[in-house]
Amino acid sequence: MSGYRLDQGGLIDRADPLTFTFDGTEYQGFGGDSLASALMANGVDVVGRGFKYHRPRGVMSAGVEEGGAILTVGSGRFREPNVKAPVQPLYQGLVSSGQNAWPSVRRDVGRINDVMKRFLAAGFYYKTFFGVRGGTKDWMLFEKVIRRAAGMGRASRAPDPDRYETAHATCDLLVVGSGPAGLAAAKAAAGAGKDVILAEQDFTLGGSFLARSGGIEQAVAAIEGLRAAGVTIMPRTCVFGLYDGCVAGMIEQVSDDPGLHGVRQRTWVVRPREIVLATGAIEQPLAFGNNDCPGVMQAGAVSTYLNRYAVAPGKRAVIATTNDSAYAVAADLVTAGIPVTLIDARPSGPDAPEGVKVMHGTVPIRTTGSYVLEGVDVGPLAEDGYATVSRTLPCDLLAVSGGWTPVVHLTSHRGPKPVWNDTIHGFLAGSTTEPIRTCGAAAGIYAHDDCVASGQAAGTGDAGPQPEAGPHPAMPLYEIKTHGKKLKRFIDPQHDVTADDVRLAEREGFVSIEHNKRYTTLGMATDQGKVGNIIGIAIMADASGRTIAETGTTTFRPPYSPISIGALAGRGTYMHFRPVRRTPLHEWNLANGAVMTDAGLWKRPWYFPLEGESVDDAYIREMKAVRATVGLCDVSSLGKIMVQGPDAGDFLNRVYVNGFAKLPVGKARYGVMLRDDGMVYDDGTVWRMSDTDFLMTTTTANAAGVMAKLEELLQTRWPDLKVQLTSVSDQWAGIAVAGPKSRETLQAVTTDCDLSDAAFPFMGIREARIAGADVWIARISFSGERAFEVYVRGGAADAVMQALWDAARPLDGVLYGTEALGALRIEKGHVAGSELDGRTSLHDLGLGGMASSKKAFIGKAMMDREGMRDPDRLQLVGVAPVDASRRLRAGALLDTRTDLIDHGQGFITAVTDSPDLGHWIGLALVKGGLERWEGKEMTSYDPARDGNTAVRILSPHFFDPKGERMHG
Amino acid sequence: MSHYSVWSVLREGLRGQTGWDRAWRDPEPKSEYDVVIVGGGGHGLATAYYLAKNHGITNVAVVEKGWLGGGNTGRNTTIVRSNYVQPVSTQFYEHSVQLWENLSHDLNYNVMFSQRGQLGLFHTPAARDGQAKRVNTMRACGIDAELLNREQVQAMVPHLDYSGNARFPILGAVLQRRAGTARHDAVAWGFARAADRLGVDILQQTEVQGILREGGRVTGVETSRGTIRAKKVGVAVAGSTGHVMAMAGIERLPIESHKLQAFVSEPLKPLLDYVIGYGAPGAHFYISQSDKGGMVFGGDLDFYNSYAQRGNLPIVQDVAECAMAIMPCLGRVKLLRHWAGIMDMSMDGTHIMSKTPVEHLYMNAGWCSGGFKATPASGWHFADLIANDRPDDLTAAFSLDRFERGYVIDEKGMGPTPKLH
């Protein structure tokens, strides 16, 4: 192929010269060019290499079905592999390079594979490479080589610097495709008052108009009309998938060079009432010898290059066709002054265009030319379907039309299998009950006027024309068979799948079309079988003695055309990947020196280091202070739910294992709730503010889940209960004030609340005012110290916290974080997330006594099943090192053996260094629990970190087991 | 029958690939078999193979309504690992990995088990302890596992997001070096070919339409190609378990069918040499690169009961966000195809391999999203269950009655909510 630019015509702007590079060489194109047309205009013939045999590849099409010109565009962080040159608009400074070749696509040493091709038949790798040694060692040596040889482009390893975003839209009608049918459909619908979006994947609107001589002017006029009618027109927008509810996923290429703040691509989620698919048809190749040679091209693409881009793909052309469409291509070539011979497989056809030599009953058999196209051997097609070479036609362009296949992918995404149609020798969309209509070439209607009529009808929902064979029906020819020496007849030029591969697969029993696809990899390349599928099916049908309809097609999957992962992610990247939840005290915590940690989606203060302190130093100091004076901790992330109404007490009674109906007003109670299956779900406190008002707190992790569960219970199981739920988790902040001086601290900031033991006993709740804000105070302890929790509306949290801190600091108080919070609860033997792991029961946690025998509650029926009371269940214990100087590790296994061969007797769930006890302690779950193990020695098994440590099993209540400090 | 080797590949290359036999026969169904396996996926075919190989039971038919491996065997993200934490599950999946290690040789078919190693990332100190427990458990059970810190992970895979911009920082990972990926289709084909060579009849395009019983005992299956009598019937049809078991009068099971999407990108030159699992809060994602070069990845279920083998946009977008969260270089890599498979989601997240209330009818189901890696062990132990009519040591725990008895095996601790497993 030796392409060149025509002097006039085309939808290019000759006043807008653009410089670009391919493999380091600088070239010039024009505004309106695609990368493929610009390369062709510069006479570049070899632009890629095949996947397996590394044979040279040129431009083969003018659209997303491209199988040859697949390049890398951009460099460094901007490098995008596997770009199809025909759909990439040229821009100033575009940098492109060839792929899958070394040192370059022009001279690729991988070409050696072509010599080996007789050994590289379909599926050969399943039959060898696993080596002679047992195991996987040999295979993995081969795999390294195979992986390097496979793949296409090379992706950047640096983060994609560009931005993407997501947008949403609704409309009455979404029209996909801006060819004659799509434009007509949009016009008709807009005329009927419909709100229409028209999406076109190409960077220029017009579809097949652009390929036709004189079509550009018609397209421009039609598009002007649509603009005037208020149609939303979206070029460079690929409708990549249709999903449930006829929701369309689309990706809009916003800019090739968005700069620092612009958007590169935008994902659209469109919810149309109706959809019209005017997605056109794709021209099919023919399987003949060396049909992958640079210079072999779809016939229709030749017209596109001539008319749209004013580029001649060659100087001397042969057209091989099985149908009428290529005759117009011949006329276009003549107009451009290119000599052309047309060979038509059919015995007769339309009149020859002026200046075109037509040979009927003749087919291409093999191309000649060792590197690029030099000619084609042609010959007559015999009755038995075999052809013999009669002569060689010299040419540098071979335009091939093996018929057309409608683009029915989007309908297939919705489920309906494509249906074979014998009139057009192609698959049409299966019928659907959804409001999706197909028109134009996508519906097998190829004549221009019929396409327009079909589009109009689809736009308004009326019946349109049906597919017709016409006066010179297309010949269903797919494969040119020859006697004698085998020829490489490619059907999937990207994956280098040949006709013989399909026949081999059939002989080996891979007869199902899905097996054929998977065994030969036909149709699994980046065009998803847009050009190879039909031939592959036809050859399989022929080989297995079935019809194409019986053979069927594989399932088309989204996306229609490959779409970037960045666009799908939109803005949901980096810090926006998941919401960051901050408590009302977040900034206050930071200002006061907090180091934050992730707790689910929350940022919580982890510890408050003094200068030079490590996390361990800090949390030990914080713990000591809580035990000695007072500490303040932000506990706002706990779930907080108002449970209100005349039946609120009864409701809570059903939800928790222990009783709540009789909880006095002004008191709080610790509660545990189970799942339906009897496992522990969540724990927290419930405060009774009045007869009918309760505040429930939940763990941070289950805040949302508990709320949803309570709503479910009230709306689906117990609708007769009069209870109102309101989540106040985000509205209220919570501050734990813990330690012997907690009362003193609180007393300093509140004047209207008697905090004496008599007036405010353990588990009491009171209203008060701190720093001018109304607060609720509960005397609750998670640490085992005298402690309070102060709840206040989020907006006043800073002021209340500051007031408390001002009062605590003179008392040698501290701020403490989740590390100390967790350590204090371990000393106290309180269970938390690491023990409430969804696999533990009340009995396992030593909380069996909480279960009320007087009432039923969720999970009660299931909690005593055989397996739930098995003496071998893992149960809560305390653990301490035998040698007090050794540390413990959460996640260590426990057993009496020092060398485990199974899961052992249990594991440590949580650990802390205990300043009070002077050694590390931990909580653990062990088979048989305290009853079996108390006082006994076990081995903590931790090969992941510390190895073995001798430990002793103790009661989990290490600190003040009688609770005197908390109550007193 | 041709034996596959480098020599046979060379020989056939020289003689134009004309000497290859069918990979498996296409026989007419016999009127009676000792065992009929319903379901021609990896598990069913493996069961047939091990029935013949381990137990000498060769009068076996595998009955498949469509094409072999057309269900989840050919739809998954091909990860093989044995990093389970719950008792028996750990040992079961480790047995599977051991079978995988020699599977290509055993089957004389390259299933391309690539022990490239799997990294399970963690992102919080609490998660580190959880992963340490995983490592300890695996090591205790004789499985290779290492707890890596952030620097070690970065040295192995430098182009994950270690920047301060990451929403969840990578603190480290659990590495199982013997874990990896395999070529999913080849597993079905390899087992089919090997089973066929031992005399098993593989009946494709044969749909089971009824399960025949007499006096509480199974006697055969009614199929689209006629009645096939059988002394024993094993059902391995994950995704359609409820549908098939209902034919035996078992109308309700502790299983819901959910769909799980899978994704593949365009082929790229080697970009990722390991399998990566991502487990940040509220995110679930795994990615590896196929030998052909495609990035193969997946994430959460679509979260509603479904038998449709296609997914919806919210999870597509979510999975893309996860991909960008760990590998921000994937922004310009293009998604080639996405699809879905139907998972048997059990009520505790663990599979069911069990006798049933119908005598001599056995079920192999409830694999959730973990069935592919289990394929050889599933076949091995299900064959044992069928041959001996009693579960072996690695099967007993997976019984159907464990739910009512309160012996659930809840790997994730999510309780009886299938969508959460």
Place this chain on the structure above:
Amino acid sequence: MIRITCPFCGERDHSEFSYGGDATVAYPALDASVEDWNEAVYLRSNPRGPHKEYWHHLNGCRAWLIVERDTLTHEVGKVEFAHPGLRNAVRTSV
């Protein structure tokens, strides 16, 4: 995207909702037998086709809905409030 018409909020993407499982499961009384609870907690008919199921309008009005949906095609039929009081109120007002 499955589109669910919430009786309160109108037609919305399913991603606003949280799936709540089989709505035909009758949860027994809290003091019912373990056998009855076992049925409700663990056993599902899991139909391939029409399915009555719960969806919680989590990021909307928080109503629990009973949705008729085909598990093979995802086609949505009738959508009603799960709460019988709300359901009846809507029915009477229509």
